[in-house]
Amino acid sequence: MLQNPASKYRPFVPVRLTDRTWPDATITKPPVWCSVDLRDGNQALIEPMDIERKIRMFEQLVKIGFKEIEVGFPSASQIEFDFMRKLIEEKRIPDDVTVQVLTQAREHLIRRTFEALEGVPRAIVHLYNATAPVMRRVVLGMSEDEIVELARSNAQLFKDIAADHPHTDWTFEYSPEMYSDTEVEFSKRVIDAVTDVWQPTPQKKCIINLPTTVEHSSPNIFADMVEWTHRHVNRRDSIVLSVHPHNDRGTGTATAEMALLAGADRLEGCLFGNGERTGNLDVVNVALNMYIQGINPGLDFSDIDGIRATVEYCNQLPVHPRHPYVGELVYTSFSGSHQDAIKKAFSARQEGDIWDMPYLPIDPKDLGRSYEAVIRVNSQSGKGGISYLLEAEFGLQLPRRLQIEFSQVVQREMDALGTEFTANHLWQIFRKEFGMDVAQAPQYRLAEENGEVTLNAKLHWDGQERVLEGKGTGPIDAFVQALSQSLDRSVRVMNYSEHAVGEGANAQAVAYVEVRVDDSHTVFGVGMDANIVSASIRAILSGVRRAPAVQAAAV
Ligand SMILES: CC(=O)SCCNC(=O)CCNC(=O)[C@H](O)C(C)(C)COP(=O)(O)OP(=O)(O)OC[C@H]1O[C@@H](n2cnc3c(N)ncnc32)[C@H](O)[C@@H]1OP(=O)(O)O
Ligand SMILES: CC(C)C(=O)C(=O)O
Numbered sequence: 001m002l003q004n005p006a007s008k009y010r011p012f013v014p015v016r017l018t019d020r021t022w023p024d025a026t027i028t029k030p031p032v033w034c035s036v037d038l039r040d041g042n043q044a045l046i047e048p049m050d051i052e053r054k055i056r057m058f059e060q061l062v063k064i065g066f067k068e069i070e071v072g073f074p075s076a077s078q079i080e081f082d083f084m085r086k087l088i089e090e091k092r093i094p095d096d097v098t099v100q101v102l103t104q105a106r107e108h109l110i111r112r113t114f115e116a117l118e119g120v121p122r123a124i125v126h127l128y129n130a131t132a133p134v135m136r137r138v139v140l141g142m143s144e145d146e147i148v149e150l151a152r153s154n155a156q157l158f159k160d161i162a163a164d165h166p167h168t169d170w171t172f173e174y175s176p177e178m179y180s181d182t183e184v185e186f187s188k189r190v191i192d193a194v195t196d197v198w199q200p201t202p203q204k205k206c207i208i209n210l211p212t213t214v215e216h217s218s219p220n221i222f223a224d225m226v227e228w229t230h231r232h233v234n235r236r237d238s239i240v241l242s243v244h245p246h247n248d249r250g251t252g253t254a255t256a257e258m259a260l261l262a263g264a265d266r267l268e269g270c271l272f273g274n275g276e277r278t279g280n281l282d283v284v285n286v287a288l289n290m291y292i293q294g295i296n297p298g299l300d301f302s303d304i305d306g307i308r309a310t311v312e313y314c315n316q317l318p319v320h321p322r323h324p325y326v327g328e329l330v331y332t333s334f335s336g337s338h339q340d341a342i343k344k345a346f347s348a349r350q351e352g353d354i355w356d357m358p359y360l361p362i363d364p365k366d367l368g369r370s371y372e373a374v375i376r377v378n379s380q381s382g383k384g385g386i387s388y389l390l391e392a393e394f395g396l397q398l399p400r401r402l403q404i405e406f407s408q409v410v411q412r413e414m415d416a417l418g419t420e421f422t423a424n425h426l427w428q429i430f431r432k433e434f435g436m437d438v439a440q441a442p443q444y445r446l447a448e449e450n451g452e453v454t455l456n457a458k459l460h461w462d463g464q465e466r467v468l469e470g471k472g473t474g475p476i477d478a479f480v481q482a483l484s485q486s487l488d489r490s491v492r493v494m495n496y497s498e499h500a501v502g503e504g505a506n507a508q509a510v511a512y513v514e515v516r517v518d519d520s521h522t523v524f525g526v527g528m529d530a531n532i533v534s535a536s537i538r539a540i541l542s543g544v545r546r547a548p549a550v551q552a553a554a555v
Contacts, residue, residue, distance in 0.1 A: 012217035015184055015224040022223050022262035030290055030297045032240065032266040033283060034068040035061045038083075039102055040244075040280050041270040041315065043073065049314055054083050055092075057314040060307060061271075062094055065299045068124060070100040070268070074116035075109040084116040093121070100124035100173065105154035114161045122169040124207065125162070127154055131190055132178035132213075144186060148193045151176075155197040172198050173207035175244065180212035184228045192234045200238035208233065209268065211244035212255055214277075219251050223258035230263030242266035245281040247273060252281040257289065271311050272319050272326060288325045292355075292362050301325070304367040331364040332375065334420075336382025339375050343388040377421045379414040383407035386426055393423035395501040396430075399512050402524045405550075409433050434526040434542045442468075442537060446475055453478045457537075461487070475533045479540060491544055492516045498532065509535040515543035523550040 002008055037057055042048050049057060054072075061069050071087060072080040084101065087093050099120065103113040105127055117123050129140075129150050136142055142150065155174065162170045174194045176187045191208050200206040210229060212222060222245075230241055243264045245255040256267050269281030284304075287297035301307060304326050308319050321328040333339050341358040355363055375385045375392075383403040390396040398406065413429055414421065421429075431437055444457035455478035457468040470482025476493060484491045495514035500507050509532040514522045525543025529535040 012221060014217070014221050015228050017224045017228050020224055020227055020262075022227050022258060025261040027257065027260050027290060027293070028295065030287070030295060030299075031260055031264065032068065032242075033066055033287070033297075033299060034070060034100065034242070034266060034268045035066045035270065035283065036070040036244070036268050036280060037061060037270045037274060037311075037314075039070040039072050039100075040268075040276060041274040043076075044274065044276040044279075045315055045317070047316055048079075051079065051083055051086065053314040055086075056310060058087070058092070060310045060314075062097055064271075064301065064307065067096055068098050068100055068266075070102060070124075070126065073102045075103055075112035081112070081116045088117070088120050098122045098124055098171070100126055102126040102128065105129035105150050107154070107157060110154060110157050110161070114165070117168065118165070120168055122171075124171040124173050125158060126173040126175065126207075126209070127151075127158060127194075128175040128177045129154070130178055131176040131187060132181040133183075134181070135178055144189070148190050151190045152193040152197055155194040159197060171205075171207065172200075173209055173242070174198075175209040175211050177211060178213040179210040180214060180222060180225070181216050184225050184232075187229060188232050191229070195233075195235050195239065200235060202237050205238050205240050207240045207242050207266065209242040209244050209266075210259075210264070211268075212246050212248075212252075213244075215246055215248035215251060215255065218249070219254040219258045222255050223262040226259045226264055227262035240265050242268060244268040246276060247278040247281065250278065252279070253285045253289070256281045256286050271307065272323055274311070274315050274317065282324070284326065285324045288362065288367075291366075302366070302368050304369065306368070325362065325367065331360065331369050333359055333385065334376060334378050334380045336380060336384055339377075339381055339388060340384025342375060343384045346388075377410070377414075377426065379411070379418065381410075381414075386410055389423040389426055390430065394427055396510060397499055399495070399497055399514075399524075401495075401514065402512055402526075405524050406430065406433065430526075433546070434524075435545055436526065436528060436538075436542070442541075444479070444533075444537065446478075446533070455479050455482055457482060459486075459541075476536050476540070479537050483540065483544065487544075489544075490516075490518050491540070493540065494522050496536070498535065501528070511535040511539040513539040513543055515540060515547070517544055517547040520547055520551045523547045 038054055072083055074081045074084045087099060093099055101113055103109045131147055136147055158172055176182055176190050179187050195206060198206050210226060241264050243256060243259040245252045267281060267286060269283035271284055273279040273282030284301060287299045290297045308326050312318055319326055322330060333342055338359045342360060345357050375388045377385045377389060386407050387398050387403045390398060410429060442457040442459040444455055447454045452471055453474055454471050455475060459466045459468055466486050468482035468486045470478045472478035472481050480491050480493055493513050494516055498509055498511040501510050502508055508528050508530055510528045513525050515525060516522045523543050523546050525539045525546060527535045527538025527542055529538055
């Protein structure tokens, strides 16, 4: 890279707009959406879509709810032409959808475009020519006057050809290509020349589309340009002002949102931001940004994974795992403190509450994503995520101190393996750690007399069968007495809790006990059984068995 980039790159010259109003505006309603997946998106693919893929994409766009869809550039290739014909001849265009096609301002391409549209009930025909200084000078070799005349004469050609096809409801669209790099005064000159020809009215508007063909400036500068154009073009009340952002600086979404604040009525973009170079505006992103502000965007992304699958199939390009709203990982927290906050917020949340969830700007359920995927556990995770998964998947409500103790066990396994752990992994570790797979339910008998419980039990311990007897105020107390005597150790239960897991015939009790053996640290034991007393006895045995190892690890 250069030490002095200014020797090669120049800063963008901002518009002089001292009374801008857009910073105080807010977005209160959705724009007119236009998908350009089948045109700008398609022209940017390594392998452009075949007809079958184009149909799949078209049907997906209709299903999402787009009412304006740019379906191609019919003069560019036979496949583009044929696709347009297929939609028309097979009557595949729903009554509430208008197809749009693009053409350069060149006569033979325009004629071919209208030929492709023969018989269409409604269509937006989109004309463009470059207006930016570098394009005027280097590519087209035309003066400003010649560019204005190029736009004007081809706008006239549109009007003439359309007049010969009165059975179609035509809407005209014009784009000064590279508007983002064109002097605003010159863009106005060209736009006014075009609308002079088309003579749109408030009843029959034309579309003027302002592309950031390449993002040259920060979004606030583009917003100033849009507001300037919005305030200065002739016939504003007869124009649908559209923007077509690209994403070269990574600010396509901000550009679109600020353009809406600055007066734009319509947005062109692609699903998940496909398109030339760094892509077009990601319409899903903007629509869902509105949704989480409480605005219905009028586009339906309830099955966002299904939409992603279609888009990946048609474009033959993957969507990044961290892509906003749709990426595989965007509803997943690995960090322990994030997991802890999400777990607490889910527990505190009541049905019908306003969504107020730390680290989750949208309810994944609204997009057809599930809560199970919200939290995953790796070496960055803490007790929150681990206990969330055990509760969500296996119904365990671990006491807080047990959460801490068990997270240390998991952390040691993580450090050894270095991989992500699923809920099933955690469950296996949990069962092993607490000896839940060992068939250690003792056989026992209980008798009660004068408020005192006597427990007789048989137990396998360290390869021996032991016969136990103890008395106490209840079964747990009696078992602890019996065990203490048999092992010749002091066993005390410091804390006890239990709850049910599952329902009906499959219901199980799960007991958590915190025991102290002799003067060791307290240690947790867990037991599960259909019978509550058996679950408690299993839990005590689990804790006593774990005590030496836990004690050794603590030293
Ligand atoms: C920013 C955008 O995304 S705009 C949309 C771009 N989309 C596409 O390009 C779709 C795919 N494109 C194509 O299939 C082809 O480029 C076509 C069919 C449109 C044109 O093909 P060709 O006529 O072979 O031209 P090609 O693309 O190679 O070059 C462009 C030529 O058109 C000229 N040109 C471009 N726009 C205009 C215009 N409005 N008026 C006159 N000439 C123009 C260029 O100066 C260049 O001329 P040159 O060959 O004399 O130097
Ligand atoms: C033709 C226009 C709308 C375009 O695709 C662009 O400038 O990016």
